[in-house]
Structures are given as structure tokens and as C-alpha cells.
Amino acid sequence: MTLLDLITIAVIVFVLFNGVLTVVLGVIWAERKALARLQQRVGPSRTGPSGILQTAADAVKLMLKEDVRPGSVNRLIFYLAPLLIFTPIFMLWMVLPFSSGLILSDLDIGLFYVVAILGLSVVGHVLAGWASNNKYALLGSARNAAQLISYELPLVFAVLAVGLLAQTATDRPFSLAGIVEAQGGVPYLLIMPLGFALFLVGALAETARIPFDIPHAEEEIVGGAFVEYSGIRWGVFFLTEYAGLATMAFLAAILFLGGWNGPFSDQFPPLQPLYLILKISAIILLVFWIRAPLPRLRIDQLMAFAWKLAIPASLVNLVVVATVVYAQQRNDWELWLAGGIISVVSIALAVVTGFIIQRRREQRLNQFRQRWAQ
Amino acid sequence: MATDAGMTASVSRDPMTEQAELRINMGPQHPATHGVFRMVLTLDGERIVDVTPHIGYLHRGSERLAEGENFQQITTLFDRLDYVANFNNEWVYVRAVEKAMGVEVPPRAEHIRLILSELNRIASHLLFYGTYGLDIGAMNPVMIGFRDRERIQHIFEGVTGARMMHNYFRIGGVKEDLPDGFTPAVRALLDQLRSGYEEARATLTESEIFIERTAGVGAIPPDDLLDYGVTGPVLRAAGIDYDVRKADPYSIYEELDFRAPTGQHGDCYDRYMVRMLEIEQSIAIVDQALTRLPDGPVMGRVPRIIRPPQGDVYVHGENPRGDLGVYLVSSGGTVTPYRLKIRGPSFCNLMALADMVRGMYLADATVILGSLDIILGEVDR
Amino acid sequence: MTAGDRPEQPATPSPIEDRVREIAADNALSLGYSFDELELRVPRDAVAELCGALKSDPDLNFTYLRCLSVVDWQDELEVVYHLASLNHPHRLVIKTRAPMEDPWVPTTIGVWRGADWHEREGHDLFGLEFRGHPDLSPLLLYDGFEGFPGRKSYHIPEQVTFYGD
Numbered sequence: 001m002t003l004l005d006l007i008t009i010a011v012i013v014f015v016l017f018n019g020v021l022t023v024v025l026g027v028i029w030a031e032r033k034a035l036a037r038l039q040q041r042v043g044p045s046r047t048g049p050s051g052i053l054q055t056a057a058d059a060v061k062l063m064l065k066e067d068v069r070p071g072s073v074n075r076l077i078f079y080l081a082p083l084l085i086f087t088p089i090f091m092l093w094m095v096l097p098f099s100s101g102l103i104l105s106d107l108d109i110g111l112f113y114v115v116a117i118l119g120l121s122v123v124g125h126v127l128a129g130w131a132s133n134n135k136y137a138l139l140g141s142a143r144n145a146a147q148l149i150s151y152e153l154p155l156v157f158a159v160l161a162v163g164l165l166a167q168t169a170t171d172r173p174f175s176l177a178g179i180v181e182a183q184g185g186v187p188y189l190l191i192m193p194l195g196f197a198l199f200l201v202g203a204l205a206e207t208a209r210i211p212f213d214i215p216h217a218e219e220e221i222v223g224g225a226f227v228e229y230s231g232i233r234w235g236v237f238f239l240t241e242y243a244g245l246a247t248m249a250f251l252a253a254i255l256f257l258g259g260w261n262g263p264f265s266d267q268f269p270p271l272q273p274l275y276l277i278l279k280i281s282a283i284i285l286l287v288f289w290i291r292a293p294l295p296r297l298r299i300d301q302l303m304a305f306a307w308k309l310a311i312p313a314s315l316v317n318l319v320v321v322a323t324v325v326y327a328q329q330r331n332d333w334e335l336w337l338a339g340g341i342i343s344v345v346s347i348a349l350a351v352v353t354g355f356i357i358q359r360r361r362e363q364r365l366n367q368f369r370q371r372w373a374q
Numbered sequence: 375m376a377t378d379a380g381m382t383a384s385v386s387r388d389p390m391t392e393q394a395e396l397r398i399n400m401g402p403q404h405p406a407t408h409g410v411f412r413m414v415l416t417l418d419g420e421r422i423v424d425v426t427p428h429i430g431y432l433h434r435g436s437e438r439l440a441e442g443e444n445f446q447q448i449t450t451l452f453d454r455l456d457y458v459a460n461f462n463n464e465w466v467y468v469r470a471v472e473k474a475m476g477v478e479v480p481p482r483a484e485h486i487r488l489i490l491s492e493l494n495r496i497a498s499h500l501l502f503y504g505t506y507g508l509d510i511g512a513m514n515p516v517m518i519g520f521r522d523r524e525r526i527q528h529i530f531e532g533v534t535g536a537r538m539m540h541n542y543f544r545i546g547g548v549k550e551d552l553p554d555g556f557t558p559a560v561r562a563l564l565d566q567l568r569s570g571y572e573e574a575r576a577t578l579t580e581s582e583i584f585i586e587r588t589a590g591v592g593a594i595p596p597d598d599l600l601d602y603g604v605t606g607p608v609l610r611a612a613g614i615d616y617d618v619r620k621a622d623p624y625s626i627y628e629e630l631d632f633r634a635p636t637g638q639h640g641d642c643y644d645r646y647m648v649r650m651l652e653i654e655q656s657i658a659i660v661d662q663a664l665t666r667l668p669d670g671p672v673m674g675r676v677p678r679i680i681r682p683p684q685g686d687v688y689v690h691g692e693n694p695r696g697d698l699g700v701y702l703v704s705s706g707g708t709v710t711p712y713r714l715k716i717r718g719p720s721f722c723n724l725m726a727l728a729d730m731v732r733g734m735y736l737a738d739a740t741v742i743l744g745s746l747d748i749i750l751g752e753v754d755r
Numbered sequence: 756m757t758a759g760d761r762p763e764q765p766a767t768p769s770p771i772e773d774r775v776r777e778i779a780a781d782n783a784l785s786l787g788y789s790f791d792e793l794e795l796r797v798p799r800d801a802v803a804e805l806c807g808a809l810k811s812d813p814d815l816n817f818t819y820l821r822c823l824s825v826v827d828w829q830d831e832l833e834v835v836y837h838l839a840s841l842n843h844p845h846r847l848v849i850k851t852r853a854p855m856e857d858p859w860v861p862t863t864i865g866v867w868r869g870a871d872w873h874e875r876e877g878h879d880l881f882g883l884e885f886r887g888h889p890d891l892s893p894l895l896l897y898d899g900f901e902g903f904p905g906r907k908s909y910h911i912p913e914q915v916t917f918y919g920d
Contacts, residue, residue: 035513039514039517135398135399138396139396139398139420210511219405219406219511219740221736292514293513293514293577294511295510296510298587298735298737299735301586301587
């Protein structure tokens with residue numbers, strides 16, 4: 001490794017790090033502004049045009065704040081935990097492709113890498129909760145671990161189905177760039193809407209957004225694992241959360257919305273990052289929109305939703321995709337028939353289950369409406 | 375490693391095989407305890423095994439303070455009890471003194487008091503609506519609730535000069551007549567409240583997650599509620615039709631057309647719905663009272679120095695939170711009361727909390743506490 | 756009616772007067788009216804059983820304890836129970852007294868659980884012992900508070916020392 005290589009790496013890391021931080025500041029500002037508009041407020045308006053510098057000012061304030069460490073914490077782990085939460089998100093950005101030519105590291109197994117790294121952040125949360133020596137923090141981190149483990153499954157199954165689908169159009173089905181290229185014609189959102197829905201739900205749960213923000217429900221456990229953190233350490237948790245949201249939106253755009261593909265994107269490559277940013281922004285706004293009116297679920301309802309609905313549905317999705325893809329690759333009429341039957345049965349099962357669940361919910365809701373119909 | 379985390383001390387020796395209960399201290403500084411209320415929860419995982427409520431952090435000795443103040447001055451203390459329903463509090467107190475002295479209140483003053491108190495009931499329930507949404511994690515309701523509440527406060531400010539601590543009701547009437555343009559302003563307000571109510575309904579009442587979070591949560595048998603002396607929307611949600619305005623009518627409530635909504639199941643959802651329907655009813659009450667608002671004086675014939683004869687009276691009225699009672703003992707010939715006991719509805723409702731919370735999830739604790747809609751100023755006095 | 760006058764007895768006497776007299780029997784020190792409220796005075800020993808009897812009697816059915824107040828009459832402490840029934844339009848006031856030297860009354864927590872905090876408050880502020888109450892720990896005051904701030908004899912010390920450091 002020459003000196004030049006080292007310098008290059010340093011520059012890349014510097015640019016990426018600051019780029020992500022800037023994106024996160026923008027996302028936080030966008031959330032405050034969008035939420036305000038959804039709630040008939042104005043939102044930040046004093047710091048810079050439309051308050052765009054508000055989050056920067058907040059970050060500066062956090063950095064200047066005293067870093068309070070309670071006496072009863074386990075110091076080493078207490079200081080280590082923010083880093084352990086912070087790092088995986090930036091490791092993810094190493095493999096995210098910004099356009100067909102702008103990829104830092106185009107791994108052949110980028111999809112697996114992403115899934116593996118995503119699961120890492122739970123370690124930081126658990127350590128933060130344990131090291132704080134605070135019962136609220138402990139409860140928060142336990143909730144976080146439970147939630148992440150439960151929602152990792154539908155998320156991974158949905159992502160796996162994307163990889164299977166991509167096999168039909170590219171020879172690098174588990175590389176993120178390959179998946180985008182495979183979606184040149186139709187984005188997978190249209191082929192596999194169930195998969196997208198599951199991915200979105202899983203992403204909301206992984207990033208602990210409303211209605212799944214149980215790990216740091218302020219009204220119950222006052223912020224969960226971060227209760228004892230203050231100053232920039234708390235700021236790191238906060239930034240990571242939004243970085244996680246941006247990453248999830250990025251992944252959703254790549255895996256389901258066709259990434260940088262758009263009209264004339266092949267002929268005119270500079271358009272590609274623009275399309276990508278548009279798609280990411282759309283997903284982020286969707287998440288904000290979900291946040292504004294919805295209340296939070298309870299932990300048992302959250303678990304019930306994951307294990308009774310999301311995981312079976314993601315399995316159905318995976319089976320259907322797998323059989324169809326297999327049949328199509330072999331191009332054998334018997335396989336087509338078998339695949340068709342499996343798909344039809346799976347879909348029929350899913351529809352019937354969904355129908356029954358919907359009926360029950362309707363009945364339950366009607367019960368409540370009738371309670372007060374007098 | 376500098377310090378070994380003290381957590382191990384509270385966990386049993388072999389954490390792999392034995393289970394330990396977690397004791398968690400919620401409050402007095404906690405975002406969802408609606409003030410300085412503290413409850414010590416014993417948890418088994420996410421389940422609540424037991425709860426011990428602790429109150430008194432806001433105890434200002436209002437009752438004892440009142441023994442050193444003139445009868446006219448005590449109204450200000452009542453403003454500060456249930457500080458989101460000030461008019462309703464003032465009203466019960468001035469009625470107590472009026473009953474002790476046998477003072478007649480002119481009809482116009484009665485109407486003004488009723489209109490302001492019912493508007494205050496709406497304001498209080500709107501505050502409940504907003505904070506209850508927050509308790510469950512929804513952000514929009516608080517904006518809707520506070521927007522409409524602010525409109526009501528604006529009217530109050532026009533009438534009394536203060537947004538909250540009004541000190542407007544006087545023994546024998548009210549401080550001064552209504553400002554010009556009060557009636558059209560309130561009529562416009564009622565229209566805004568009606569449209570805001572629809573918005574509120576669409577946001578929370580019909581939200582599926584909200585129903586899932588509140589339905590079947592925190593219900594205890596109606597007999598237990600009665601046993602604890604629980605009143606107000608919490609009692610009515612369990613199907614017991616007890617509203618002081620109906621059961622023991624005061625002022626001009628008998629002449630007005632309204633109903634006290636009751637629920638069936640007594641869970642958090644029914645409590646919420648009872649309050650929402652009460653907003654509708656209160657709008658109707660204000661509407662009727664405005665129509666028949668008579669002209670005339672706003673103060674009755676009251677001596678300059680208030681000296682009720684010897685004796686004791688107990689007067690109660692329907693507050694947004696329930697049955698507020700004032701027990702007034704006068705030793706006769708003094709300008710200060712001998713003893714003043716306030717029976718706060720929040721105080722009594724809070725007693726039932728432990729029964730409601732036991733066996734529920736940790737997340738339900740704040741939902742149930744929110745559904746009781748306590749105001750600590752009144753609990754601690 | 757001018758200010759200052761008040762009726763010693765309401766226009767129509769309470770329909771439950773006879774029934775209350777029957778139940779109270781020998782225990783009643785007096786049964787009269789204060790404004791429109793029927794008022795029963797009893798010795799302190801009998802108050803708990805009497806409340807129980809009044810609650811369980813089907814004609815009276817005083818299920819709702821509206822208020823429980825303690826009044827300091829310098830030499831005596833008076834406990835006032837305001838009762839109401841929800842299925843009948845009846846109300847009743849019960850008063851009992853305890854001498855200041857030996858301040859106790861029996862608890863009524865077995866009759867209405869709602870008496871719990873009212874009694875703890877009475878114990879807190881007036882130093883009145885509600886005999887049989889399971890937990891008379893301070894409710895409104897902090898642990899270790901000295902004196903009974905509800906009593907007329909209590910004066911706020913010039914320097915309040917708070918519990919702890």
C-alpha cells in the first residue's frame with residue numbers, strides 16, 4: 001500500500017463521512033419542516049432561509065454541551081456504545097451505489113453484506129442500555145433487541161426475494177449495482193408489491209420509527225437506551241437514527257424503485273444520481289407522512305404483527321418468487337405448471353388469510369363503531 | 375473497567391434460571407405522568423405486577439392557606455387547583471359561599487358562569503385529547519387539541535383579561551359584564567370547534583392503532599369504581615350514569631337540553647369517547663345558553679364584607695374531571711373560613727389507578743394514567 | 756331572603772330521616788338538619804359499623820363516599836363523612852368527634868375503599884389516627900415531616916428544614 005493509496009482512502013472516508021452527516025442534517029431538517037406542515041405549523045424558520053441551518057445549530061449546541069456521565073455507569077462500555085451504533089451505518093454507505101459509475105466498492109455479495117451489517121447496530125443499543133445502569137435504558141435496549149430480531153426476518157426474506165428476481169436479468173444478482181441494472185425495465189415495486197410493503201414495515205421497525213418506536217417511547221421509557229447520554233454522545237445516537245433512515249430509504253430505492261433508472265438515464269449518466277435522490281426523498285417523505293398521524297403500537301401487538309403476519313407473508317412472497325424464477329430459468333412446461341400451482345396456492349392462501357384477518361379486524365372495528373352509534 | 379454496574383445487585387444470583395422483578399420508578403419527573411406524580415412499578419418483563427402511587431409533590435397547603443384569607447380572595451386559590459378548568463373550580467367555591475350566605479345570583483350572571491364553565495370544560499377535554507394522543511405516541515392530536523383550546527383561551531382572555539388564572543367569578547355574580555361582541559365571537563368559536571371536532575374524530579377516534587391500544591385496557595368493575603369514589607367521565611364510561619349536572623342539578627342546568635353520555639365497558643376507549651361526546655354536548659349547552667342569555671345586572675346584593683353565618687355547607691359541581699366538592703365551615707362573624715376541605719375528583723380517581731394498572735403492560739400504564747386525566751394541582755392541593 | 760338568614764330546616768324534610776334514625780338507633784347523638792342536608796352525629800366507636808350498615812341497607816344504599824373531612828375544633832377533632840347514594844336521591848352527613856388528647860377514630864376503609872387516601876390525608880395533616888387503616892404512611896407530606904400542618908395550633912416555622920441533606 002503506497003502513501004497515495006492511504007491518502008486516497010483518507011479523502012474518501014472524509015468525503016463520505018461528511019457527506020453522510022450533511023445528508024442527515026438535511027433529513028432532520030426535512031422531517032421537522034414536513035411534520036410541521038402536516039400539523040399546521042411553520043417549523044424552524046429563524047435560522048437561515050426556511051430554518052435550514054437549524055439542525056446545524058442544534059449540532060453545534062450539542063457539541064458544546066457538557067458531556068455528563070453518571071457515576072454509576074460502566075465507563076468503557078458507556079463510551080464505546082455510541083461508536084458501535086455509529087460505525088455500522090457508515091460501513092453500509094461504502095457499498096451503496098450512487099450511479100452506474102459512482103460506486104465506492106461494488107461487492108458481488110453486497111446484499112448479504114448490507115443484511116449482515118444492519119443487524120450489527122443492535123449490539124450498540126444493548127451495550128448502551130446495559131452500561132447506563134438505568135432501568136429505563138435497560139428496558140429500551142431489551143425492547144430494541146427483541147424488535148430488531150423479529151423484524152429482521154421479514155426484511156431479509158423480502159431482500160432475498162429481490163436477489164432471486166434479479167437472477168433472471170443479471171449475472172450478479174446479489175450486487176446492489178447488479179440489482180439496479182436488472183430493474184432497467186420494470187422496478188420490482190410493480191412486480192413484487194408485497195415484498196416492498198414488507199421491506200418498508202421492516203425498515204420502519206429497524207429504524208424504530210412511529211408506529212414502531214417502542215424502543216425509545218418517550219412517554220413510557222423516556223428515550224430508552226439513550227436516557228443517560230447527553231451532549232454530543234446523545235447527538236451521535238440521534239444522528240445515527242436519521243442516518244439509518246436515510247440508508248433504509250436508499251436501500252428501498254435501489255432494491256424496489258429501480259435505483260438510478262429513469263427516462264434517458266442510460267444516455268445521459270449525470271441524470272442518474274438525480275433520479276436516485278428523487279426516489280430516496282419520496283420514501284423518506286412517505287416515512288414522515290406515516291409518522292405524523294399514527295400512534296405507537298404496544299410491544300405485544302408489534303410482536304404479534306411480526307410473527308403472525310409479516311413473517312408468514314414474507315415466506316409466501318419468497319416461495320412464489322422462487323418457484324416462478326426457477327421455472328422461468330429452466331423454461332420447462334412441467335416446471336411452469338408446478339411453479340404456477342405453487343404460486344397460485346400460495347397466493348390463494350395469503351389472500352384467504354388476509355381476507356380472514358381483514359374480516360376480523362372489520363368486525364372488531366364495527367363493534368367499536370356500534371358501541372357509540374346510539 | 376472503572377465501576378462494576380450496580381445492576382447485578384438487584385438481580386438474583388443465577389440470572390439464567392431465576393427470574394427477578396424489576397422495580398421501576400416512574401416520576402416525579404417523567405414526560406407522561408402529567409405533572410409531578412410518581413408511581414413505583416414492579417415489572418415482570420413488560421407486565422406490571424404492582425404499582426404504588428406517590429403524590430404530594432405539589433402540595434401547597436391550599437386548604438390551610440384558605441383559612442388565612444378573605445372569602446373573596448380564596449377564588450384565586452381555586453384557580454390554581456385544577457389549572458385547566460379554572461372556571462369550573464371557581465364556580466363550585468362561589469356557590470358554596472353563596473349557599474352559606476343565602477345570596478341570590480342574578481340570571482345574567484348565572485348564564486355567564488355557565489357559558490364560561492362549559493367552554494372551559496371543552497378546553498379541558500381538548501387538552502385531554504391532545505395529551506392523550508401524545509401518551510399513545512401520536513403527534514397530530516396535540517396540535518389539533520391545542521389549536522382549538524387556544525381559540526377558547528382567547529375568548530377567556532377577552533372576558534377576564536387572563537388566559538388561565540381568571541379570578542372572574544365573585545360571590546354573588548361575576549366581576550364585570552361581558553365585553554362587546556361576546557355572543558358573535560362565541561358563536562364563531564362554536565363553529566370552529568365543530569369543524570375541529572370532526573378533524574379530531576378523524577385523527578384519533580377512528581384510528582385502528584388507537585382503538586387497539588385503548589380498547590379493553592384499564593377496565594375494572596363498575597362497583598369497584600364506585601367503591602373508590604371515582605366520578606366523572608371515568609365512572610360514566612363504565613355505564614354508571616352519574617353526572618352532578620343531572621343528579622343534583624345546580625344553576626340553570628335543569629332548564630337546558632343535554633345528556634350525559636355513558637359508555638358500557640369502562641375501558642380507556644370508552645373514557646376517551648365519553649369525553650369526546652361531552653365536547654359535543656357542551657357545545658350544545660353553550661349554544662342554548664347564548665340564545666337565552668338575559669340582560670340585567672351581573673352582581674347580586676352582597677354585603678361588602680363577606681361574613682357567612684356559623685355553620686357548614688357542602689357544595690359540589692361537575693368538573694371536567696368529575697365531582698368537585700367543597701366543604702366549607704364558617705365559625706360565624708369572621709371574614710375567613712374556619713375550615714375548607716376540597717374534594718378533588720382527580721384525587722379520588724387516582725386511587726383506582728393501582729387496580730386498573732395491575733396485570734397490564736408497561737406501555738398501558740401511561741395510557742391508563744392518561745385516561746384518568748388527572749391534574750396534580752388538584753390531587754395535591 | 757336577605758344575606759345572613761338561613762333556614763334551620765328545609766321546606767320538605769328528608770324522606771330517609773326515619774330510616775336513618777332506625778338504623779342509628781341508640782348510637783345517634785343527634786339527628787338534625789344543616790341547610791338541606793340531613794346530619795347525624797354519632798360517637799366515634801360506632802362510626803364504622805354504622806357506615807357499613809348505612810351502605811348495605813337496601814333503602815339507603817350509601818355506596819358513594821363523597822367526601823371525608825377532618826375539622827380541628829381546638830379541643831376536639833371532628834370527622835365529617837358526606838355520603839350519597841347513586842340509585843336513590845339521598846344524601847347524609849355523619850359527624851363524629853375525637854378528643855385532641857386521644858385522637859383516633861375507626862377506619863372506614865372496609866366500607867368504602869375510597870376512604871383510603873382521605874384518611875391518610877387526615878392522618879398527615881391533623882395527626883388523627885384512623886384505627887385499622889393498613890397503611891397510614893405520609894401521603895401529601897414528605898417522610899419525616901414534623902407537626903400537623905392542618906391543625907390550628909400549627910405555625911409555619913421560620914426556617915423550614917427539609918428532610919434529608
